[in-house]
Amino acid sequence: MARKAVVLFNLGGPDSLEAVQPFLYNLFMDPAIIRLPKPLRFLVAKLISSRRAPVAQEIYGHLGGSSPLLPQTEAQAAALKTALSDSNPVDEYEIFICMRYWHPLSAQTVQSVKSYGPDEIILVPLYPQYSSTTSASSLADWHGAAKSAQLEVPTATLCCYPLENGLISAYSTLIAEKIEGMDLSRTRILFSAHGLPQKIVDAGDPYQWQIEQTATGIVEKLARPELDWKICYQSRVGPLKWLQPSTDDEIAAAGAAGLSLVILPIAFVSEHSETLVELDIEYAELAKKSGVPHYKRVDTVGVSDDFIAGLADVVLRLTPGAVTSGQGGRICPGKFSDCALAS
Template identity: 50%
Template sequence: MPDTDLPRTAIVLFNLGGPDRMEAVGPFLKNLFTDPAILRVPFFIRPFLARWIARARRAPARANYALMGGKSPLLELTERQAKALAARFSDPVRVFIAMRYWHPFSTETARAVAAWKPERVLLLPLYPQFSTTTTASSLAAWREAAARAGLAAPVTTLCCWSDDPGFIAASAALVRHTIAAARAQLAPGIPLRLLFSAHGLPEVIVKGGDPYQAQVEVSASAIAAALGEPDLDWRVCYQSRATPQKWLEPSTEAEIMRAGEEGVALVVAPIAFVSDHSETLVELDIEYAEVAKKHGVPGYFRVPAQNDDPGFIAALAALAEAALARGPGLCSHQGGRVCAARHGGCPFGDRS
């Protein structure tokens, strides 16, 4: 029986979203590059530049989505995560989904949440590491949508959970299983390296105070430590460069080529993605696997994304419960600010 003393709680999961049909690829890309958090140019230039970039990337993006059956699987996977998360709570808790660049947008979800009339709301981004390009952008869009929808319930916002113990343990379990499978298939004596591959960012954004890179490195270090192999060879790299700017290094492709030169097999773990999408299913599984083969990498293995893995869902539920227990306002998984003072992009404010 549901506990009628529990407040009526809406949990909103945020993700980037993806086109649900081939015809949506162009509009999805336009939405992505029109976002001022992504394309940081003067506002009067952005619409024209966004259309140009979207047109230039439409054909390769359509080819990628064709490999995934003509659409992104991200909504369906997020729906599975939402269903699994909701099952860990007693009524009256309902989990909603708000996507940033394709349906359901925050405007749609905010109206649905308002119609449900919650007594409290938890905003839970499915980005473990905070970035001004992901979490901050999603939360800004939500605030505008919630205001228009007249949603006035008290709000708790979880900004990041880069080294939350539950998340780290669940992620380490997936990595450990893949390493064991890799070693079972490799010939004796072939060394193995673990690559944590995160979506890249232009260097200028990080230099401007975005804490994303630091939080990615914290996540990777914590997972590596949880594996309990002091001599494990591991490193962090970055994928998915999208503009001509200088992006975070080393690139995943460069690390794969290095492994080929050194005769090292690879286990590649997506570190900033908790749901499969084009960056895992196409870029890691197909494109980078081909790079590994071309450059003589003796073994290439990919760690699954968390998706609705029970350990991950349990960690997500614990994060939600802890955040709700703290009450309305902004919190990290540790409660307060976790970013160093130099990270002015931290949502807790610049404390330099």
């Protein structure tokens, strides 16, 4: 029997209103987010986190004063452990959670994994679509902490899984439930992803391309040729040009056309502030003001059977020492130099 430590990576979120500003500081100190030399990045992170904290505290106030992301991830960890143990009872699996910007951070999780004493470590970002700002940042932070702790264990890494069958099936089922009984000739599906500065994509980040693959995979799975759908991007921050079209612009456009909307958070597998507040409250209000007849939001995949089973299947196929996509090799076109599998 081999002891295997599976580490799930996610963004993290403040566990109290007092934690909002230090959480934001950690976020903006990430060199993958603010791409400036460290002294300048420190000043920018201090400035932005102090200015944004009151607005963010109001957002988390809608959620009871803290982010639900950690308990959501804990539920996914428990479900994944059950699925892995059922599929491969020969080995022992322990699931660990590692958050990028709030507890448990990499250094803490590394120590927990080291105490467990695994024969193999399996790194699994809960970001289906790879980006230098999410999966790459989390993995780099993990490797730095592991090196500092002298944690040297054969490690398998899942870099991305935008076309994983369980993910596609889970979201297809969730959309089908929402559009049941709707007039599809007067309905548009919006696949809303977290935005990214255009310059990061132009520099070789494959995130937008992978978002497009996921959306296309879901539409093909639905097999509804009459479906009207678009990809859009939410959560823009700052003066830079971000990926277009924006979700708020697409909501306004749908209202002007008299179309109902079904919106799916395609880059998120867990509920948090950008689904429960931005989509469910802020964008719902915008839809009403814009004249959208019906506004529905598709849940994230969470602990749905298809998603967890698919993730377990990918984990079981990973090879120690290798970085692998959910499809088993590089899927990004060669122009994306920031692909995890770029040579």
